Amino acid sequence: MGYVLSQDSFTRVLGKIGLDRRLYAPVNKVGEGRYTDVDVVRYDFISEAAEIEMEKKSDYAFKELLTPLSETLFFFTENEVKEADYDQREVLVFLRACDLHAVKRLDAIYLENGRFPDPFYKRIRDRVKFVLIGCGHSYEDCFCVSMGTNVAPEGYLFSVDLQDGSYYIDVKDQDLAPLFAAEAEAEQEVMARHVTENEVKVSVPADVPLAVYKDPLWDEYTARCINCGRCNFVCPTCTCYTMQDVFYTDNGKVGERRRVGASCMVDGYTNVAGGGQYRRTNGERMRFKVLHKIVDFRKRFGYDMCVGCGRCDQVCPEYISYANIINKVKKAAEGGAANA
Ligand code: SF4
Numbered sequence: 001m002g003y004v005l006s007q008d009s010f011t012r013v014l015g016k017i018g019l020d021r022r023l024y025a026p027v028n029k030v031g032e033g034r035y036t037d038v039d040v041v042r043y044d045f046i047s048e049a050a051e052i053e054m055e056k057k058s059d060y061a062f063k064e065l066l067t068p069l070s071e072t073l074f075f076f077t078e079n080e081v082k083e084a085d086y087d088q089r090e091v092l093v094f095l096r097a098c099d100l101h102a103v104k105r106l107d108a109i110y111l112e113n114g115r116f117p118d119p120f121y122k123r124i125r126d127r128v129k130f131v132l133i134g135c136g137h138s139y140e141d142c143f144c145v146s147m148g149t150n151v152a153p154e155g156y157l158f159s160v161d162l163q164d165g166s167y168y169i170d171v172k173d174q175d176l177a178p179l180f181a182a183e184a185e186a187e188q189e190v191m192a193r194h195v196t197e198n199e200v201k202v203s204v205p206a207d208v209p210l211a212v213y214k215d216p217l218w219d220e221y222t223a224r225c226i227n228c229g230r231c232n233f234v235c236p237t238c239t240c241y242t243m244q245d246v247f248y249t250d251n252g253k254v255g256e257r258r259r260v261g262a263s264c265m266v267d268g269y270t271n272v273a274g275g276g277q278y279r280r281t282n283g284e285r286m287r288f289k290v291l292h293k294i295v296d297f298r299k300r301f302g303y304d305m306c307v308g309c310g311r312c313d314q315v316c317p318e319y320i321s322y323a324n325i326i327n328k329v330k331k332a333a334e335g336g337a338a339n340a
């Protein structure tokens, strides 16, 4: 069943839902963008409907909740190790269809990619549930339709669409229905909106021959990319991290171990003992990133890693279009000149 609520009514429902949960949603941060007087949409904890940015696409993904940029895993002393405490309350994350598909990718990497699920990821993930934000139109750089992520998978508690000042709610979790029914201005069928066409279209090659790995198409990115790593940090599906041991005293026996975000585009990511480095040029790094997203992940899990959110294209200071690269790889894979 669906419900139509005013902003005040929706806030009252959120207040009740939020009594024993935290609410995490995209928020428009005024003047906190990359340039003077530029806003940015980032995720944050909210308590009122008006705080949720329902119109703009978020510049950063929700993933910092599941995979914090810096997370203390445990503390150590000379004699013992103690796992770090964490907030045990449930969290409700508001996100769009592409990002809900991204959760499946994060789960695959952290829960299904080895002999054991990652316990630090799992303890957070077990407490996270989702609310779908409908998409009334496509945004600049989105190519979710090409990636098959424009329609949300199941697994969210309710959806919310803002139209003409009213919140249209489709409740999937019937335990929550009475809360909405008590505040609704109307009860009617509601379906979360989704887009059926994007301006940007990509064609992912079914197979990428080894010759594409040596193709000159990657040289362009050795020249253009400045290996800043921004594309990785906005991506909802990038999962790489590194470890840092922080010592509190100079005897080197007391401290904490942190997991911190890492970027495959940044110099030093592939450094190994003895001074070796597997990918030295930015073109090689781009090749690794792109082919992991549209080839290697699929070989392992059966679907592409990239969900077509377009955030990497938006954030790149060198105006490098990842969507264009996919189409160039397709051409090269078919034997054509990628830059023709
Ligand atoms: S954001 Fe652009 S310049 Fe920075 S690492 Fe990614 S592709 Fe390279």
Ligand code: SF4
Pocket (backbone or CB within 6 Å): 231, 234, 235, 236, 237, 238, 293, 305, 306, 307, 308, 309, 310, 311, 312, 313, 322
């Ligand atoms: S479009 Fe870019 S940022 Fe979005 S999922 Fe794909 S690689 Fe990541």
